[in-house]
Amino acid sequence: MSNTIASEYGHTDTxxxxxxxxxxxxxxxxxxxxxxxxxFAVLAGDTRHTSGYSINSRFQPKIMDLxxxxxxxxxxxxxxxxxxxxxxxxxxxxxxxxxxNKKLRPSxxxxxxxxxxxxxxxxxxxxxxxxxxxxxxxxxAIYSFDPVGSYERExxxxxxxxxxxxxxxxxxxxxxxxxxDPATGQARLKTYLKLDEVLNLVRxxxxxxxxxxxxxxxxxxxxxxxxxxxREEFYPLKRD
Amino acid sequence: xxxxxxINGGAAVAMVGKDCVAIACDLRLGNQxxxxxxxxxKIFNYDHxxxxxxxxxxxxxxxxxxFRLKTNLYKMREERSIEPETFANLVSSTLYQKRFGPxxxxxxxxxxxxxxxxxxxxxxxLIGCIDYAKDFVVxxxxxxxxxxxxxxxxxxxxxxxxxxxxxSQAFLSAVDRDAxxxxxxxxxxxxxxxxxxxxxxxxxD
Amino acid sequence: MEHDPFKWGRPDNATYGDYDYRISNAKNTEFPSMHTQQPxxxxxxxxxxxxxxxxxxxxxNLGSYGSLxxxxxxxxxxxxxxxxxxxxxxxxxxLQYIERALDELEVENDYDGASHPFKANHIHExxxxxxxxxxxxxxxxxxxxxxxxxxxxxxxxxAHNDLLGVQFSSPTLATGFGAHLAIPLxxxxxxxxxxxxxxxxxxxxxxxxxxxKVLFYRDARSSNRFxxxxxxxxxxxxxxxDLKVENMSWKYAETIKGYGNLQKF
Numbered sequence: 001m002s003n004t005i006a007s008e009y010g011h012t013d014t015x016x017x018x019x020x021x022x023x024x025x026x027x028x029x030x031x032x033x034x035x036x037x038x039x040f041a042v043l044a045g046d047t048r049h050t051s052g053y054s055i056n057s058r059f060q061p062k063i064m065d066l067x068x069x070x071x072x073x074x075x076x077x078x079x080x081x082x083x084x085x086x087x088x089x090x091x092x093x094x095x096x097x098x099x100x101n102k103k104l105r106p107s108x109x110x111x112x113x114x115x116x117x118x119x120x121x122x123x124x125x126x127x128x129x130x131x132x133x134x135x136x137x138x139x140x141a142i143y144s145f146d147p148v149g150s151y152e153r154e155x156x157x158x159x160x161x162x163x164x165x166x167x168x169x170x171x172x173x174x175x176x177x178x179x180x181d182p183a184t185g186q187a188r189l190k191t192y193l194k195l196d197e198v199l200n201l202v203r204x205x206x207x208x209x210x211x212x213x214x215x216x217x218x219x220x221x222x223x224x225x226x227x228x229x230x231r232e233e234f235y236p237l238k239r240d
Numbered sequence: 241x242x243x244x245x246x247i248n249g250g251a252a253v254a255m256v257g258k259d260c261v262a263i264a265c266d267l268r269l270g271n272q273x274x275x276x277x278x279x280x281x282k283i284f285n286y287d288h289x290x291x292x293x294x295x296x297x298x299x300x301x302x303x304x305x306x307f308r309l310k311t312n313l314y315k316m317r318e319e320r321s322i323e324p325e326t327f328a329n330l331v332s333s334t335l336y337q338k339r340f341g342p343x344x345x346x347x348x349x350x351x352x353x354x355x356x357x358x359x360x361x362x363x364x365x366l367i368g369c370i371d372y373a374k375d376f377v378v379x380x381x382x383x384x385x386x387x388x389x390x391x392x393x394x395x396x397x398x399x400x401x402x403x404x405x406x407x408s409q410a411f412l413s414a415v416d417r418d419a420x421x422x423x424x425x426x427x428x429x430x431x432x433x434x435x436x437x438x439x440x441x442x443x444x445d
Numbered sequence: 446m447e448h449d450p451f452k453w454g455r456p457d458n459a460t461y462g463d464y465d466y467r468i469s470n471a472k473n474t475e476f477p478s479m480h481t482q483q484p485x486x487x488x489x490x491x492x493x494x495x496x497x498x499x500x501x502x503x504x505x506n507l508g509s510y511g512s513l514x515x516x517x518x519x520x521x522x523x524x525x526x527x528x529x530x531x532x533x534x535x536x537x538x539x540l541q542y543i544e545r546a547l548d549e550l551e552v553e554n555d556y557d558g559a560s561h562p563f564k565a566n567h568i569h570e571x572x573x574x575x576x577x578x579x580x581x582x583x584x585x586x587x588x589x590x591x592x593x594x595x596x597x598x599x600x601x602x603x604a605h606n607d608l609l610g611v612q613f614s615s616p617t618l619a620t621g622f623g624a625h626l627a628i629p630l631x632x633x634x635x636x637x638x639x640x641x642x643x644x645x646x647x648x649x650x651x652x653x654x655x656x657x658k659v660l661f662y663r664d665a666r667s668s669n670r671f672x673x674x675x676x677x678x679x680x681x682x683x684x685x686x687d688l689k690v691e692n693m694s695w696k697y698a699e700t701i702k703g704y705g706n707l708q709k710f
Contacts, residue, residue, distance in 0.1 A: 022482055024580050026609055049613045054624050056605065057615035059638060079577055079610035123581070164417070165388025172389070172413040179409070208391035 025126050026051060028078040029215030030062060031160035033205060034130045035174060036140030038192035040226045043071045043132040043142075044202045045160075046210070046237060047219040049078065058218040058239060065230050066092060068103045070133040071223045072113075075160035076147070077126035084125050087116055106133035110143040110151055117149035124148050128159035133225055140225070162209035162216045169208070173201055195224070203235060210237045244344035245295045245366070247272060249420025250282055251380030252292035253411055254350040254361040255394065256373075257403035260431045261359045263290050263350040264411045266380075266442075267424030269297055278423040278444075286311040287321035288351055288435075290428060291331070294380035295345035295366070303343055306334065324351035324360040328370055335368030342366045346379035352432055382418035389414045400436075404429050408440055416443055484536035484587040486510050488521045489666045490623030491532035491591045492656050494631045495616045495641045496649035499601050499677040500593040502530060503653050503688075505661075507668035508537050514668065522672050524682055526551060529565040529594035530674050531572070534620040535608065536587035543586060546575065565594025565602040569612070577610025585609070589620035594676050601641075601678065616641050619656075622664040627656035646675065654691075661690045669693075 029050035034043045049060040063073045064085050072088065074081035091112060095104055104112075109131055117125055129145040144157040156174045158166035171177040179188040193201070202222060210217045220235040252265040269280035283292045284304045291307060293300040310330060314322050322330070328349045335343065343366060350361045362370055363377035371377060376394055378386035389410035398406060408427055415421040425440040447457045458464070486508045493502035508516030521540065523531045525547050533540045550571060554563060569592040579586050585608040596602035604614040616638055617631035634652045635644050653673060661669050669690040675683050 022580075022583055022585060024583060024585075024609065026611060028611060051611070054628075056624075057613040058636075059615070060613045077609075077611075079580070079612065082573075082612065083577060083610070162388070164384035165391070167388075168385045168413040168417040169388050169392050171416065172393075172409060177416065178412040204392050208388060211391050212387045 024123075025077050025080075027076065027126075027161075028056075028081075029161045030075055030078075031158065031162040031166065031206075031209055031213070031216050032062070032073045032075045032128070032130055033156075033158045033166055033170075033202060034132045034142040034144070034154075035156040035170070035193075035198050035202065036132070036142045036154070037195060037198055038140065039134070039138055040195050040198075040224060041132040041134060041140035041142060042195075042198055042202060042222055042224050043073060043130060044206065044220060044222040045073050045075065046206060046216050047221055048215065048217050050215050053214075055218075061221045063221050063223045065223065065232075066109075068092070068109075068133075069225055069230060070104065070106060070109055070131060071225060071230060072109075072129070072131045073159075074125070074127040074129040076128055080125040081127045081129075084113075084116060084127060084129065088113060091116070106131060106135055106141045106143060107153075109133070110145075110153070113143075113145055114149040114151050117145060117147065121148050128163070130157055130159050132223070134227065138227060158205070162213040165209050165212060166205045169205055170201075174198075195226075199224075199233075206237060245346070246381050246420060248295070248297040249381050249418075250280070250294045250297075250300075251378075251382035251386060251411070251415050251418065251421040252282055252294050252346075252348050253376060253378045253386050253390065253407060253414075254290075254292065254348045254363075255376040255390070255398075255403060255407045255410075256359045256361050256396075257398040257400060259352075259357065259359065260400045260403055260429060261290075261350045261352060261361055262400075262403045262407040262427060262429045263292055263348065263361075264407050264425060264427040265292050265294070266411075266415050266421045267426065268420070268422055270420060273419065275423060281426055283426060283428060284308075285428075285435075286327065287315075288354055288430070289322055289324045289327045290350045290430065291327070292348040292350070292379065293345050294347075296343070299343040299345045303334075303345060303347075307331070310334070321354070323353050323355065324349055325353065327351075328360075328362050328364075331364060332368040332370050335364065335366065339367050346383075348377050348379050350428075350430065352430055357432055381420040382414045385414035385417045386410065400429050400431055404436075404438070412440065412442060484539075486515060486537040487666070488519060488534045488537055488540065489664055490619055490621045490627065490660055491521065491534045491589070492619040492623045492627045492631065492653060492660070493532065493591050493593050493603055493617070494635055494644075494649045494652055495601050495603050496635070496644040496646050497642055498646065498679065499595070499675060500603055501646070501649040501653045501673065501675050502532050502591065502593045503657055503671055503673040504532050504534065505657070505668045505671040507666070507670075509666045512665070517668065517670070520672060520686070522674050522684070523547065524674075524684075525568050525594075526563045528676065528681060529563065529568045529592065530676055530682060531568065532591040532593065532620075534589050539586040539588050543572070543575070543588065543590070547571075564597045565592055566596040566604075568592055568594070569602070569604045569606065573606050573610060573612045576606055576608060580609050591618050591620060593674070595678055599678060601676070622667075623656070623660060626659050626663055630656050630659065646677070650675065658690045658693060662693070 032045035047059045049057040074084045124147045135141040145151040156170045176188040206220050217237045222233045224231045249270045254263040265282035269277040347364045376390045393410045427438045429436045447455045491504040504521040508519040589607040605618045616635040619627045673685045
């Protein structure tokens with residue numbers, strides 16, 4: 001057998017050329033961040049799109065408005081991210097056809113996304129997904145997913161390239177982790193933040209991430225979901 | 241995870257304030273995911289110059305002793321304590337001597353120059369490249385988290401009390417997001433005539 | 446059963462007769478299917494920039510076989526419909542496959558006479574789906590594609606698409622070496638989308654010509670003969686073929702030993 005490369009006893013023939021395989025994944029950088037408030041939710045992301053050290057685009061927004069007061073972003077390998085969002089949108093269209101245009105709840109959207117992601121369990125969508133909306137009581141809702149569909153509802157979550165920089169900041173400033181009341185010595189009570197406070201936190205988080213992460217920058221896109229609907233804001237970030 | 245610099249875990253940070261500096265480290269020593277000790281301090285002082293060493297625990301201990309030896313010899317020849325800036329260069333050259341078989345550590349130096357009164361912090365890579373920073377330096381397995389925290393909480397010109405609050409909040413929130421760091425923390429706040437060491441109560445998971 | 450440690454557990458020859466080695470030694474000349482694992486004949490960079498009223502795009506005419514300049518007359522700017530041009534770099538056989546796929550698409554769309562012509566954004570979306578589908582079968586079309594044209598809102602449209610199905614859009618785009626050498630030059634002219642409104646056709650064309658020159662200087666897989674296309678909102682597509690890189694200066698070479706005339710040194 002001329003093309004045997006290993007015997008049962010672990011003798012490896014190293015002179016055989018190593019097979020080169022096509023790598024179906026890449027990393028397009030960028031980072032995203034979702035925060036839920038009492039009666040609103042925000043989903044933010046930078047608009048830089050990269051391959052290695054190259055900036056492909058300085059303005060390639062990745063927070064998508066899905067209708068039904070839902071927004072979604074899938075950050076990581078952008079081809080998979082785009083494909084995931086598109087298949088969600090198609091499923092949503094069918095849901096509307098079959099249910100007299102009934103509005104899809106964030107909890108249901110989350111379960112659907114779990115199935116879309118888990119459907120690719122053995123060839124995963126290489127993305128960190130976050131959706132934002134308002135729940136049945138009108139309270140802000142953030143759901144975040146791992147690449148194969150594990151998900152959880154949370155108060156806040158950062159995803160993507162600079163998630164490790166932003167997430168501890170959110171623990172500290174949104175959930176008041178490690179903060180104590182000087183008078184009583186008790187842990188600072190959790191309260192809902194106001195929208196303008198949240199927007200300031202989001203902008204601070206992204207300016208900091210831009211400073212220290214090369215794949216983050218150019219422009220900040222924020223989508224805000226309130227009972228009035230979905231609104232969008234843009235802010236410049238450093239372009240270096 | 242056979243990367244030597246992340247087997248034992250650990251993190252450190254140093255910050256500059258107004259006429260003061262602060263330096264902090266965690267207390268964990270682990271074997272990969274298993275916690276082994278919660279009293280492993282990573283900050284050492286050679287008189288008024290402070291050194292934090294993160295990375296491979298055996299190298300941390302070895303190097304802290306190497307620098308004890310070297311600073312003692314320095315003191316005998318010069319008849320004075322080593323200054324932070326000088327010590328930084330000592331660290332750099334000592335590490336570069338092992339350029340092709342390095343110690344797996346991430347050192348930070350902090351202190352106030354006793355002659356000029358200028359606060360000083362700096363960081364290094366494992367082969368001695370010096371990072372002179374105006375504001376803060378970070379090191380260890382929670383580097384990403386520390387950069388995120390420091391970049392957003394830090395402001396220049398803080399007094400000793402505010403600097404303590406800032407470095408503590410930054411450090412605690414950072415190590416809570418790192419599985420290999422935590423299990424207690426120590427913060428030194430250094431002014432010209434006083435050094436305050438505080439042990440912080442932290443999560444124990 | 447065999448008890449030899451290297452053949453343990455296999456049927457032994459005494460019981461079952463010799464193993465038929467003809468099966469495992471059968472000639473592997475005819476595969477059930479072949480996947481592109483590497484490009485063979487390749488085209489280098491495609492570069493493009495938006496201007497006020499449209500887009501200028503260029504690509505050279507070389508088809509390289511590794512380091513051999515194998516084909517010198519390859520056209521890599523492919524018009525699709527009345528207001529789209531697709532610029533393709535990478536594998537040339539895959540380029541021709543894409544060319545046929547687009548042609549088929551157009552015929553299928555047009556033959557009933559009902560006029561719903563494809564716009565640039567439609568072509569881009571089709572190519573994105575095609576490329577992503579093929580990468581998902583682990584059988585990629587080894588190309589990077591720039592789609593330039595006018596979209597369904599009658600605005601200039603410029604987007605990039607590659608073998609992984611990664612897609613993005615920007616006022617300046619370039620594939621391959623162009624992403625490193627041409628993009629910095631082109632972004633000097635149009636950095637942000639807002640800048641495009643102030644860029645004239647002449648400025649855009651000049652920037653592209655300069656970039657093609659720089660690419661010919663420094664990209665070893667490029668040639669000095671290229672095609673350039675201008676897609677204008679009002680005047681439509683106009684091709685300029687058989688262009689040559691002009692006004693080159695090799696003066697710097699004189700001062701470099703071993704670069705210019707050796708006898709000088």
